[in-house]
Amino acid sequence: MNHFLTLKDLTQEDISKLFTMADQIKNGDFSKILEGKTFALFFPNTSIRTRITFEKGIKELGGVVLSPHGRQ
Numbered sequence: 463m464n465h466f467l468t469l470k471d472l473t474q475e476d477i478s479k480l481f482t483m484a485d486q487i488k489n490g491d492f493s494k495i496l497e498g499k500t501f502a503l504f505f506p507n508t509s510i511r512t513r514i515t516f517e518k519g520i521k522e523l524g525g526v527v528l529s530p531h532g533r534q
Contacts, residue, residue, distance in 0.1 A: 496525030503529050
């Protein structure tokens, strides 16, 4: 498993792959890429827009969101 902590951790090839995948997701090619995956999100109460944006994106890609706010 690779970890992304800073751009310096990525090679030029990694960055190119990320942009290619982003284009494919935008075009609907990976509509269920997160199917079968569950994500636990922890955001401070002041970050409601960020949390909702992440939840929406994960659900649109087929994932399940666990949240301490009681929403799934």
